[in-house]
Amino acid sequence: MIINSTESEERDYVQTIVSKLRQALQALENKIDATRLEVIEAKKYVWTNMAGLDPAERAANRVDISLTIDQGERAIDLQRRLQKLMQSPYFGRVDFMADGSAAADAFYIGVHSFSEEDSQRNMIYDWRSPVASMFYDYNVGRAAYEAPAGEVEGEICLKRQYRIKHGVMDYMIESSMNINDDVLQKELSHTSDEKMKNIVATIQKEQNVIIRNEHSHELIIQGVAGSGKTSVALHRIAFLLYRYKGTITSQNILIISPNKVFSDYISNVLPELGEEKIMEIGFDELAARELKGICGFQTFGEQVSGLTASADEALIACIQSKAGLSFVHRLEQFVRHCSETYFVPADLSLSSARIAKEDIASAYQAAGSLPVKQRLDKTASIVAGSARDEDGQKLKPAAANKIKTAIKKMFKTLNMISLYKDFCEYIGKPEWFKLYKPKTLEFSDVFPIIYLKILLEGAHGFESVKHVLVDEMQDYTAVQYAVLSRLFKCKKTILGDGNQSVNPYSSSSITEIKQVFPEADTVELLKSYRSTIEIIHFARQINPNSRMIPIERHGDSPRIQASGDAEGQLALIRTAAAQFLESEHRSLGIVCKTQAQAKQLYQEIKDMHKDVYLLDFSSEKFHDGILIASSHMAKGLEFDQVIVPFCDAANYTTEMDRSLLYIACTRAMHKLTLTYFGEASPLLPDRGRPQV
Numbered sequence: 001m002i003i004n005s006t007e008s009e010e011r012d013y014v015q016t017i018v019s020k021l022r023q024a025l026q027a028l029e030n031k032i033d034a035t036r037l038e039v040i041e042a043k044k045y046v047w048t049n050m051a052g053l054d055p056a057e058r059a060a061n062r063v064d065i066s067l068t069i070d071q072g073e074r075a076i077d078l079q080r081r082l083q084k085l086m087q088s089p090y091f092g093r094v095d096f097m098a099d100g101s102a103a104a105d106a107f108y109i110g111v112h113s114f115s116e117e118d119s120q121r122n123m124i125y126d127w128r129s130p131v132a133s134m135f136y137d138y139n140v141g142r143a144a145y146e147a148p149a150g151e152v153e154g155e156i157c158l159k160r161q162y163r164i165k166h167g168v169m170d171y172m173i174e175s176s177m178n179i180n181d182d183v184l185q186k187e188l189s190h191t192s193d194e195k196m197k198n199i200v201a202t203i204q205k206e207q208n209v210i211i212r213n214e215h216s217h218e219l220i221i222q223g224v225a226g227s228g229k230t231s232v233a234l235h236r237i238a239f240l241l242y243r244y245k246g247t248i249t250s251q252n253i254l255i256i257s258p259n260k261v262f263s264d265y266i267s268n269v270l271p272e273l274g275e276e277k278i279m280e281i282g283f284d285e286l287a288a289r290e291l292k293g294i295c296g297f298q299t300f301g302e303q304v305s306g307l308t309a310s311a312d313e314a315l316i317a318c319i320q321s322k323a324g325l326s327f328v329h330r331l332e333q334f335v336r337h338c339s340e341t342y343f344v345p346a347d348l349s350l351s352s353a354r355i356a357k358e359d360i361a362s363a364y365q366a367a368g369s370l371p372v373k374q375r376l377d378k379t380a381s382i383v384a385g386s387a388r389d390e391d392g393q394k395l396k397p398a399a400a401n402k403i404k405t406a407i408k409k410m411f412k413t414l415n416m417i418s419l420y421k422d423f424c425e426y427i428g429k430p431e432w433f434k435l436y437k438p439k440t441l442e443f444s445d446v447f448p449i450i451y452l453k454i455l456l457e458g459a460h461g462f463e464s465v466k467h468v469l470v471d472e473m474q475d476y477t478a479v480q481y482a483v484l485s486r487l488f489k490c491k492k493t494i495l496g497d498g499n500q501s502v503n504p505y506s507s508s509s510i511t512e513i514k515q516v517f518p519e520a521d522t523v524e525l526l527k528s529y530r531s532t533i534e535i536i537h538f539a540r541q542i543n544p545n546s547r548m549i550p551i552e553r554h555g556d557s558p559r560i561q562a563s564g565d566a567e568g569q570l571a572l573i574r575t576a577a578a579q580f581l582e583s584e585h586r587s588l589g590i591v592c593k594t595q596a597q598a599k600q601l602y603q604e605i606k607d608m609h610k611d612v613y614l615l616d617f618s619s620e621k622f623h624d625g626i627l628i629a630s631s632h633m634a635k636g637l638e639f640d641q642v643i644v645p646f647c648d649a650a651n652y653t654t655e656m657d658r659s660l661l662y663i664a665c666t667r668a669m670h671k672l673t674l675t676y677f678g679e680a681s682p683l684l685p686d687r688g689r690p691q692v
């Protein structure tokens with residue numbers, strides 16, 4: 001039997017569900033109050049009876065109290081979910097008749113599940129539940145889903161989508177009306193939210209496959225700009241936390257993100273989906289952790305800024321050589337060489353014992369499978385353990401320790417900087433090692449040195465991580481991936497876009513990443529959801545390699561505006577920014593090629609409004625309003641409107657500039673303006689022919 005067949009029945013049903021949610025919420029709030037009182041009373045009891053309780057009773061009381069607090073926290077978590085459901089209980093419905101059953105069941109699908117306490121009847125299904133997958137994968141007709149007991153096949157007889165706001169149905173759409181496109185377009189035409197939002201109501205079939213992928217040890221997602229890679233990866237994390245509840249918690253997940261502003265921008269998605277925030281780290285932080293006490297270093301941002309300001313051919317060639325997989329192999333070969341040749345055993349003569357160098361050499365051989373540092377430890381303990389004094393007795397601890405120290409000194413050096421210098425000599429390129437400035441490594445040496453350290457000392461410190469998410473994969477070198485593969489043995493989701501590299505001299509393609517992770521599965525996303533058709537066509541002319549396919553959504557054509565001089569260009573930028581301030585849009589990104597340009601422009605227009613912000617590498621927050629940033633900092637972000645200034649021939653000319661210009665333009669959701677004076681950049685469509 002079909003329930004709620006008409007729209008008016010559906011509207012009433014929303015009210016029924018909201019009132020059930022309200023009742024559940026009330027009951028829960030009473031429970032939370034009672035739990036709070038219980039904890040206060042229990043603590044009072046322990047304090048007032050402290051003297052009379054024996055240690056075992058005190059311990060038992062403390063355990064009880066902490067169990068009650070846990071219970072209370074779970075109830076508060078549930079309270080948050082119910083409050084959210086009250087606003088929008090569900091967004092979809094599928095009526096599914098499994099083969100062999102007499103009637104179809106209606107499954108309402110929401111951000112969280114909800115069942116009535118008395119009947120335990122599930123009234124709303126979590127979007128991650130097995131049955132909910134059909135909502136994303138099938139239209140009306142034959143369908144199937146993967147239940148714990150195996151695949152269930154049948155027929156979807158009805159499929160609907162709803163928009164419910166503040167507990168009231170805004171609209172409802174039948175599947176026969178091409179629901180996905182309609183609802184998706186409505187969603188995409190909105191102005192931006194301050195932070196990235198969840199997309200559960202409109203996840204596309206090809207995105208759903210990625211989200212629910214459980215089998216890949218490494219999953220590489222190559223997706224065009226705006227294809228939802230980041231959104232999908234975060235929904236995948238939410239799915240895995242649901243699917244492996246009890247085995248994986250948010251504390252076991254780590255995201256390697258390009259910068260803090262990006263982390264802030266995406267920080268709402270998991271909490272919106274009812275999950276806690278996950279740990280986050282950038283490659284620079286990772287480097288600081290691994291190089292602590294060894295040396296300072298140039299950051300990736302500083303390297304990119306240097307390269308965008310001036311392209312030093314020799315430096316570029318050196319950066320390119322250090323970025324590839326062959327460099328990884330040479331590092332590995334060098335470590336094998338060190339392991340075999342840097343250890344020079346010598347006879348040891350202590351006051352109480354003598355040890356022949358042959359015994360030390362054979363202990364070193366016996367520990368041959370270990371990384372050098374552990375190998376030396378093992379050699380030392382074998383030798384110290386088997387050594388005997390003149391009376392044939394085992395050595396005293398002090399003597400054993402002396403042996404250990406002496407054996408470690410038989411290895412030429414464990415100083416990473418000295419080893420790396422040796423390495424550059426070993427490969428016949430001593431000139432490749434140059435400090436960026438005193439006590440500061442050049443960025444291209446940072447991860448090779450970390451890799452050396454890991455090969456020599458082993459990898460430690462991330463054992464609790466069970467899933468790693470790497471965003472902006474194209475910006476990391478093969479050596480960085482080799483480091484990741486050693487630090488994290490767990491499953492990984494790696495995502496990015498080869499066309500959005502901020503440093504093409506050290507970027508990695510999928511093929512290169514796959515050489516580090518040969519078992520990885522790869523998927524490609526070509527549909528772009530962020531920008532209008534006009535913006536996508538424009539961006540594709542800047543980068544003809546881009547294979548972006550737009551979603552049917554139109555807007556204004558991008559405008560290229562020319563002026564006679566710098567003041568004229570500033571006036572154009574100010575006019576476009578003033579128009580934005582008067583529009584209904586919430587965010588304007590002014591995306592420059594370099595950080596220096598962004599800083600300069602910020603000084604020139606910050607008087608326009610209180611909400612004008614400059615993003616730099618120390619920024620931590622994403623803001624609505626006018627945000628001025630370099631392409632590097634703007635990567636991964638999106639804005640209702642974007643202005644790309646300084647599009648002249650001197651500023652945008654190299655292949656690296658092409659990539660930066662493409663990144664800048666693809667940040668725009670609804671409106672894009674480019675400005676220049678003098679000669680237009682040859683990278684612009686129509687060579688920058690201005691439009692009035």
Ligand SMILES: Nc1ncnc2c1ncn2[C@@H]1O[C@H](COP(=O)(O)OP(=O)(O)OP(=O)(O)O)[C@@H](O)[C@H]1O
Nearest residue numbers: 199202203204225226227228229230231529530636
């Ligand atoms: N299925 C979807 N339904 C609604 N919105 C979507 C969907 N997929 C993606 N989007 C929206 O498209 C925009 C781009 O998504 P996202 O930032 O995840 O893409 P991306 O591939 O990581 O982009 P880029 O590489 O350009 O930074 C976001 O606003 C996101 O909410």
